[in-house]
Amino acid sequence: MREKNTAKRLFQYALLYKRTILIALAMLVVAVGAELTGPIIAKKMIDEHMMGIETPWVEVVSQDDKSVQYEDRLYKRTSYVQETDRIGEAELQLVQVGRAFYATSEYVAFDGERSIEGNILTISQGDNTASYEVNRISQQELFAFYAPAIRPIIQLLAFYVGLLIVAAFFQYGKSLMLQKAANRIIQKMRTDVFEHIQRVPISYFDNRPAGKIVARVTNDTEAIRELYVKVLATFFTSIIYMSGIFIALFFLDATLAFITMLVVPIIVLWMILYRKFASKYNHLIRTRNSDINGMINESIQGMPIIRSFRRKEQTSKEFETLNEEHFMYQNKLLNLNALTSHNLVFVLRNIAFVVLIWYFAGQSMTAAGVVSIGLLYAFVDYLNRLFQPVTDIVNQLAQLEQARVASERVFELLDEEGEEVNIEPLPRYEGNVRFDGVSFSYDGKTDVLKHISLEANKGETVALVGHTGSGKSSIINLLFRYYDIERGKITIDGMDAKDIPRQQLRKHMGIVLQDPFLFTGTIESNVSLDNPNISKETIKKALQDVGADRFIEKLPNQYEEEVLEKGSTLSAGERQLISFARALAYDPAILILDEATANIDTETEAMIQHALNIVKEGRTTFIIAHRLSTIRNADQILVLDRGEIVERGSHDELLSQKGKYFQMYQLQQGKIVAEVG
Incomplete structure (x- = not known):
């Protein structure tokens, strides 16, 4: 069922560019038609012009370019003669024996084994034997009989060369159009996948390494591109090519054409069997490929740790294990391909030629004149041509299976339920936040939050403290x-958060993380995130408010200074200041500082604290902090332990309670508290 759905969706993507594909297929039909006329033209040249010299010649009155003078008489082949030009019933027939030609005035009734003794020609076929009186003709006389055929042969050759030029032009157009359509399809698919990644819930990324997701957007879509560019193009070309060949074979001999068509069900059966065995290996190969991508990504991200803790050898061994498994499955697939593709075509080709020899030698030769050299040549030529597309199809089965598996993986990602995008404007809310009996579990089993109730009004600062894992x-x-x-309720300005579209809900929120993420670009673009509604003046003011202008103005390009991936050329404190400016530039109603000052030196922290006292005005601010000194002025401090709020109040109130907050504060101040530590 999944396989049918995958094929259907691939077909739907192709329909987006059906006009280009249909034009390419039309050009392909023209190219194939032009190319496949070759054997028929060759048959006509051989039978009618080269071997046609053995057809009866009759005496004629007038001389022209098709007449031949022999023994003071003019002769023309019967196919060239008009009744008004003919003289009586006198006939002449040429017969080849070995390398010599002989002329006889008698009608040769049937053909068979030829022998010559003196001037007597004997033809034997089974029980039938006939003798004719003949005269050997000279080489000059033979050339004279061939002369009328030279011009038609040249014309046919010129016509065929013209058809080959047309075929080459249309083949080029076909390839160009199909590849253009394929590239467009994959461009669209990659865009869809990337946009969908922006919409899937954050939970999707919890247990999936970034490298594996990247593999689906890059490697898997590239495999699908090969499907459209090579596999489907090959299949289309081969099917149309084979159809043209079968039409030509039916035109030449219907019986043998029917026999030759047995190739088609054999190929279909072979494809079914191949896919049955290859599917397993391709799934494993794609999975290992994703694992390798994930490990490479992880290793690059954690290279300082790997170097610091001397884990290079262990990491290399882990990578080699994955690489070895990938190689093993690739090798198994390679063995399967080697055992199938070439052997299949080789066997089919030999069987076809055995049938051809049996049919013509054992059947056609029983009747006089049924088999001509031109017909035999055309059949051999078409059979040779037939197995080229067969080879192409069989050789692409591996790529087809890889693309099918890759398609399943891409569509599996696209089938992940995404967040609904809502672009309707939502007025900036006041920022009054309320949690009412909220309990939550990531895995549906263990609650990480238990009966959380809190209220934060506009302009208030609420601090959340607690040990790691407290919620x-x-x-x-x-x-x-x-x-x-699923349990409890969260409201903002009295509105249930579930009823507010996620995009609009977050539009009026800003966040600063402990480890800020900077994108490749400039300092300005990292503050605005290329939002056209944020002016350069707003960007500069935000940076100045947090004090970032002090180090920015020392940079060569100042606000236009290039930022590398993750801001690797900036210090942790500088990255944090830019992150603060980003949050402020968006003018959020709710500002979240998630341990935002953990990586900042004391001087920078004091500067940010001063800036925050200004920008917090009129905003609801949530601060997650380990350093309790940074939240002394918070309106409300919530102390969490194992998912529950165990204490709440101001800094002074909590110290006077001498509970968990008091113990944490004393520890950070370096003082010894009884029964603690």
Whole structure:
């Protein structure tokens, strides 16, 4: 069922560019038709012009370019003669024996084995024997009999050369159009996949390495491109080519054409059997390829750790294991291909020629004049041509299977449920946030948040503190609707967060992470994220508000300074300042600082704290912090432990309670508390 659905979806993508594909197929039909006229033209040249010299000649009155003078008389082949030009019933017939030609005035009734003794020609066929009185003709006389055929032969050759030029032109057009359509299809598919990645829930990325997802967007779509460019082009070409050959074979001899068509079900059966065995290997190959991509990506990201902890050898061994498995499955598929493709075509070709010899030698030779050299040549030529597309089809089976598996993987990603995109404008909300009895589990089994209730009003700063794993980041994830809750309720300005489209909900939120992510581009583009609604003045003001202008103005290109991937040329503090400016430039109603000052030195922290005191005005701010000194002025501090709020209040209130917050604060201040540590 999945296989049919995959084929249907691939076909639907192809329909997007059906006009280009149909033009390419029309050009292909013309090219194939022009090319396949070759054997028929050759048959006509051999039978009618080269071997046609043995057809009866009759005496005629007038001389022209088709008449031949022999023994003071003019003769023409019967196919060239008009009744008004003919003289009586006198006939002449040429017969070849060995390399010599002989002329007889008698009608040769049948053909068979020829022998000559003196001036007597004997023809034997089975029980039939006939003798004729003949005269040997000279080489000069023979050339005279061939002369009328030279011009038609040249004309046929010129016509065929013209057809080959036409075929070459249309083949070029076909290839160009099909590849253009294929590239467009894959361009569209890659765009769809990339856009869908932007829409799938954050949970999709939790257990999937980035390298594996990248493999689907790049490697798998490239395999599908090969499907359209090579595989389908080969199949289309081969099917049309084979159809043209079968039509020509039926035109020449219907019985043998029917016998030759047995090749088609054999190929279909072979494809079914091949796919049955190849599918397993291709799935494993694509999976290992994704694993390799994932490991490479992970190794590059973690190269400093690998070097620092001397894990190079272990990492290399892990990679070699994956690489060896990939090689093993590739080798098995290669063995399967080697055992099938060439052997199949070789066997079919030999069987076809055995049938051809049996048919012509054992059947056609029983009747006089049924088989001509031209017919035999045309059949041999068409059979040779027939097995080229057969070879092409069989050789592309491996690529077809790889593309099919890759298609399943790409469509599996596209079938992931995505977030609905809503571009309707939502007025900037006030920022009054309320959690009412919220419980949440990532895996559906273990709750990471339990009965969380909190309220944050416009302009307030709420700090979330607690040990690692206490649920601080999970609260922010739910606020951003990275995940949806099933128990409890989250409201913003009284509106249920579930009823607000995710895009509009996040439009009025800003976040600064502990490890900020910068994109390749410039400092300006990293603040605005290329949003046309954010002016350069707004960008500069945001950077100045957080104090980033102090280091930016020392850079060669200042605000236009190039930023490499992840901002590797900037310090952690500088990246964090740009991240702060990004959040401020979007003027959010709700600002989230997720341990945003953890990687910043004391001087930079003081500068940011001063900036935040300004920009927090009129905004609801959530701060996740380990360094309790940064949240002393928070309006409300929530202490979490194992997914529950165990304490809440201001800094001074919590210290006076001498609970968990008090213990955490004392530890950070370097003081010893009784029964702690």
